[in-house]
Amino acid sequence: MKKKLYVFLMIIVWMSAFCVEGLWAETLRVGTKEAPPFAMKDKEGHWEGISIELWDRIAKNLKLDYVFVNQKDIDHLLAGVRDASLDAGIAAITITAPRETVLDFSHSYFTTGLGIAVPKKEANGWVTVMRALFSFKMLLIISFLVLILLLVGTLAWLMERKRNPEHFDPNPIKGIAGGIWWAAVTMTTVGYGDLTPKTMGGRLIALLWMFASMLLVSSVIATVASTLTLAKLEPEVSGPNDLAKIETATIASSISDKYLRERHLRYVYYDSVDAGLKGVKNGEVGAMVYDEPLLKYTIMKKFSQSLMVTDALFENQNYAIAFPEKSPLREKVNRELLKIIHSQEWQHILHKYLGT
Known part of the structure; x- marks a missing residue:
């Protein structure tokens, strides 16, 4: 059996x-x-x-x-x-x-995520420049300069107020204001000569401030130039939080379609990545949201001069x-x-x- x-x-x-x-x-x-x-x-x-x-x-x-x-x-x-x-x-x-x-x-x-393709173009005009000059980063730089000038001007006034009252008024408000003026003209190498330290302590502060000013001014100029350059090159959309500003291209029934729909964002369908990117290039839409490697590959092959993919990678996917x-x-x-x-x-x- x-x-x-x-x-x-x-x-x-x-x-x-x-x-x-x-x-x-x-x-x-x-x-x-x-x-x-x-x-x-x-x-x-x-x-x-x-x-x-x-x-x-x-x-x-x-x-x-x-x-x-x-x-x-x-x-x-x-x-x-x-x-x-x-x-x-x-x-x-x-x-x-x-x-x-x-x-x-x-x-x-393969593990990836959604990416955003945007126009690669230089923005010009006074609006861009003014926006950069009054950005949070620039306001921090200006605030830092004001504090430094206040500190140096106050130190100079403390050293000079008794022995040099004709240049640094003993009155705190007038004297410190004069000290700030002196620190500013010294920093910019203008040096009008209307205010001059005469004490040993005041001259030592002046000497140190002259050398420090050279480093400070060069750093500020470099930072301002960098900020203006980035402002001209930075796209309007740099991440998913910016998508509400524009109408976006995507492909129907894709993960990006679901992402945009669930967040009630404005978007239009294109038949392919190629067609969607052409829409971005021609100004029909502000950006395209789709799988990052597919966007990067198509841009590299056909749109490298006009489009780019932002650094933002979101909504992880597994193929x-x-x-x-x-x-x-x-x-x-x-x-x-x-x-x-x-x-x-x-x-x-x-x-x-x-x-x-």
């Missing part, structure tokens, strides 16, 4: 293995879409990119036969995976809680391969995926497309 049971179990195991091998022996339909630099077509129409090369290596290691099936957009791609007309989906697909309820995902192979629920492929793919992304070969792939 035990022998028969053993034979029966072996037959079931063999048949299960045969079924799985039979499934994988078929040509898999892998859905993808244009998402440079993760999935894109070369001049000959062949698929390439970070995600494409990852799948190529996984399939090679697992000896899978497959064909890439181009999808119009992310909605069609995920729908095809969900109804199992596609065996897998790969491009720049972000793992989200709603998607996880109807799909299965591989381990994440993964999508599978129909309970797909027998997922576990095997996960094992190979982990081997690949922890290899030197993966670093070469990333450097090839991202330069990092």
